[in-house]
Amino acid sequence: MEQKRILVVGLGLIGGSLAMALQGFEDFEVVGAVRSQSTYDKAAAKRAADRLTFDPAAELPGSDVVILCQDPAGIIAFLQEHRDRFKPGCLVWDVCGVKTAVMEAAKCLPEGVDFIGCHPMAGKEVSGIDNAEGGLFRNTHFIVTPGPRATKEHLDLLRRMAEHCRFGDVIVTTPERHDQMIAYTSQMMHVIAVSVCADEGLFSCKGFEGGSFRDCTRVAALDPAMWTQLFTLNAPALCRVVEDLEGRLRQYRQAIESGDREQLHSMLAHASDRKKHIDLERARGDDVRPSF
Amino acid sequence: MEQKRILVVGLGLIGGSLAMALQGFEDFEVVGAVRSQSTYDKAAAKRAADRLTFDPAAELPGSDVVILCQDPAGIIAFLQEHRDRFKPGCLVWDVCGVKTAVMEAAKCLPEGVDFIGCHPMAGKEVSGIDNAEGGLFRNTHFIVTPGPRATKEHLDLLRRMAEHCRFGDVIVTTPERHDQMIAYTSQMMHVIAVSVCADEGLFSCKGFEGGSFRDCTRVAALDPAMWTQLFTLNAPALCRVVEDLEGRLRQYRQAIESGDREQLHSMLAHASDRKKHIDLERARGDDVRPSF
Numbered sequence: 001m002e003q004k005r006i007l008v009v010g011l012g013l014i015g016g017s018l019a020m021a022l023q024g025f026e027d028f029e030v031v032g033a034v035r036s037q038s039t040y041d042k043a044a045a046k047r048a049a050d051r052l053t054f055d056p057a058a059e060l061p062g063s064d065v066v067i068l069c070q071d072p073a074g075i076i077a078f079l080q081e082h083r084d085r086f087k088p089g090c091l092v093w094d095v096c097g098v099k100t101a102v103m104e105a106a107k108c109l110p111e112g113v114d115f116i117g118c119h120p121m122a123g124k125e126v127s128g129i130d131n132a133e134g135g136l137f138r139n140t141h142f143i144v145t146p147g148p149r150a151t152k153e154h155l156d157l158l159r160r161m162a163e164h165c166r167f168g169d170v171i172v173t174t175p176e177r178h179d180q181m182i183a184y185t186s187q188m189m190h191v192i193a194v195s196v197c198a199d200e201g202l203f204s205c206k207g208f209e210g211g212s213f214r215d216c217t218r219v220a221a222l223d224p225a226m227w228t229q230l231f232t233l234n235a236p237a238l239c240r241v242v243e244d245l246e247g248r249l250r251q252y253r254q255a256i257e258s259g260d261r262e263q264l265h266s267m268l269a270h271a272s273d274r275k276k277h278i279d280l281e282r283a284r285g286d287d288v289r290p291s292f
Numbered sequence: 293m294e295q296k297r298i299l300v301v302g303l304g305l306i307g308g309s310l311a312m313a314l315q316g317f318e319d320f321e322v323v324g325a326v327r328s329q330s331t332y333d334k335a336a337a338k339r340a341a342d343r344l345t346f347d348p349a350a351e352l353p354g355s356d357v358v359i360l361c362q363d364p365a366g367i368i369a370f371l372q373e374h375r376d377r378f379k380p381g382c383l384v385w386d387v388c389g390v391k392t393a394v395m396e397a398a399k400c401l402p403e404g405v406d407f408i409g410c411h412p413m414a415g416k417e418v419s420g421i422d423n424a425e426g427g428l429f430r431n432t433h434f435i436v437t438p439g440p441r442a443t444k445e446h447l448d449l450l451r452r453m454a455e456h457c458r459f460g461d462v463i464v465t466t467p468e469r470h471d472q473m474i475a476y477t478s479q480m481m482h483v484i485a486v487s488v489c490a491d492e493g494l495f496s497c498k499g500f501e502g503g504s505f506r507d508c509t510r511v512a513a514l515d516p517a518m519w520t521q522l523f524t525l526n527a528p529a530l531c532r533v534v535e536d537l538e539g540r541l542r543q544y545r546q547a548i549e550s551g552d553r554e555q556l557h558s559m560l561a562h563a564s565d566r567k568k569h570i571d572l573e574r575a576r577g578d579d580v581r582p583s584f
Contacts, residue, residue, distance in 0.1 A: 121500070121501070121502040122502065122503075123502065123503070123504075140502065141499055141500065141501075141502070143499070143500065169499070171499040171500070178500070181493075181496070181497050181499075181500035182500060184491065184493055184497055184500075185497045185500045185501045185502065185505045186500075186501075186502055186504060186505065188488075189504035189505055189507075189508045190504065191541065191544050191545070192484060192488075192508060192541070193504070193508075193563075193567070194544065194559070194560055194563035194564065194567075195537055195540040195541045195544055195563070196480075196484075196537065197563040197564075197566050197567045197570075198540050198559070198562060198563045198566070199476065199533075199536065199537070199540070201473075201476055201533075202566055202570060203566075203569075203570060204473070205473050205476055205477045206570065207433055207435070207461070207463040207473075208413065208433065208435065208463070208470070208473035208474060208476075208477045208478070209413070209433075209477045209478075210413040210414065210415065210432065210433070210477065210478055211414075211415065212415075212477075212478055212481035212482065212485070212510070212511045213477045213478065213481055215481075215507035215508065215510060215511075216481050216484060216485075216507065216508050217567060218504070218507055219504045219507075220563055220564060220566075220567035221564055221567045221568050221571070222560065222564050223564075224557050224558075224560035224561040224564055225557065227560055228553050228556050228557040228560060231548045231556065232548065232551065232553055232556065235548050235549060235551070238545075238548060239545050239548055239549050241491075241493075242541055242544070242545045242548075243545060244491065245487055245488065245491070245541065246538050246541050246542060246545075248487040248490050248491070249483065249484070249487045249534055249537065249538050249541075250538060252483050252486065252487055252534070253483070253530075253531050253534045253535060253538075256483075256523045256524065256527050256530060256531055256534075257527060257531050259524065259527070261520050261524055264520050264523065264524065265516050265517065265520040266516075267486070267490070268486055268514065268516035268519055268520060269516040270490060271485075271486035271487070271489040271490040271512055272486065272489075272512060272513055272514050272515075272516055274489050274490070274494055274495075274512075275485070275486075275489045275509060275512035275513045276513050277495075278489075278494060278495060278498065279513070
């Protein structure tokens with residue numbers, strides 16, 4: 001019997017880290033597909049996969065699991081270009097930060113191919129194989145949006161892979177709910193960070209920054225091409241939460257301007273209590289299914 | 293000759309940490325003034341000072357350095373109440389996050405008392421003596437706003453204390469410039485964090501939060517009474533930067549809404565480049581005087 005195979009397409013920060021984290025998973029060989037000689041050399045040097053290839057198409061017919069780790073446009077293009085090369089009965093998943101658009105694109109796959117949308121809530125403000133590490137996913141959320149055809153066998157396989165990668169939990173939800181939630185918890189944080197850093201005063205503030213400034217602006221050092229795609233693919237949900245945020249900032253500003261200390265105190269206490277409460281309650285939310 | 297004395301008034305997070313960090317500084321005794329029995333017991337248990345007292349007024353005539361670590365209103369009230377008890381020739385400094393209002397209040401001090409406004413850019417999202425630690429200031433900025441009567445001798449003493457506490461550098465600036473800068477680098481970060489946490493959707497987002505969300509909202513768990521004072525005492529500068537931020541958020545939102553990917557990409561690249569640049573250039577700004 002041939003060895004089972006996981007094909008990781010694209011060895012950037014997430015793909016490279018997944019290939020590293022998945023080595024030794026059950027009886028699977030982990031094959032990493034790269035496009036550039038430079039990524040090949042770096043991936044080989046850090047043993048990012050059991051085997052490397054420049055030709056994912058040739059690997060597809062023999063791959064039991066395919067993990068698509070390109071940028072959003074790359075994932076969508078790959079699904080369309082290679083739709084007929086996937087092994088019947090295989091599991092395909094992706095790591096894209098938006099799910100509705102990717103799930104829609106995956107409809108082009110033939111009936112026997114099971115596509116499950118995934119989003120590892122891990123990342124860094126730096127990208128590429130240079131920064132990949134097998135421990136990247138430790139204690140982070142692994143969000144899964146199964147399509148209507150997802151099999152229990154594949155969901156179980158996915159959970160075992162998530163456990164092997166040391167994710168903190170697996171959250172199962174719909175693509176639509178994922179995209180709504182992520183607009184608020186992740187995309188908006190990036191819009192805030194770039195909006196702060198776009199201030200003309202940025203460079204004159206050196207010497208005056210503390211932990212809160214470093215924390216809030218950390219993700220401003222983002223990859224503009226990838227985040228242009230992510231924002232655009234989730235524009236309605238993202239614009240809604242950013243507009244709401246503008247409104248709340250205005251309310252706080254007006255309370256500060258008004259000089260009404262009692263009102264300002266009560267608004268600050270409200271948010272502070274909520275923050276303390278959610279920290280205490282971490283991991284007891286509706287959609288959270290601590291698995292394994 | 294009597295032993296020289298540093299009196300730290302108020303052993304909360306900052307005062308307690310300063311009292312701990314300053315122990316062993318040259319030939320000074322560090323005396324901590326507290327108001328509650330509970331703080332006294334905790335400070336005694338962690339040896340937060342060489343000696344503790346409930347009566348700062350009695351210590352003032354024999355104190356060569358007095359450090360005021362109450363909340364802003366407490367500092368201002370203390371200056372007014374005890375103006376005639378300070379030792380002639382002593383150095384008085386405070387740790388308040390706004391400087392113009394405190395420097396104004398310090399004008400009530402008699403001629404021989406040298407008041408220098410200070411702001412240690414260190415903190416945590418938790419407060420009180422329980423969380424105080426001598427290492428809190430390591431590698432943070434120590435901002436100093438000397439008044440017109442500040443002596444070179446006292447500025448040198450202050451630098452030696454800052455070095456003993458392991459601050460990363462000492463930044464000398466005016467109270468007005470401090471308050472402008474801090475509105476942007478610190479106070480606005482707190483307004484952002486509470487504005488994010490005031491969202492109705494906060495509790496339903498559990499399971500979807502990653503590092504950027506935790507980082508951005510960390511400081512939302514603030515002390516409402518203290519931050520009401522800090523925001524109110526710096527209202528014009530703070531409201532200006534928050535209004536500017538609302539405008540930039542709106543610009544990003546409109547670029548996302550418009551579907552003009554080229555424009556969005558260029559706006560994201562602009563902010564991302566600036567963030568990378570300022571990280572590279574850290575500690576080379578106009579006002580930064582790496583001292584010691």
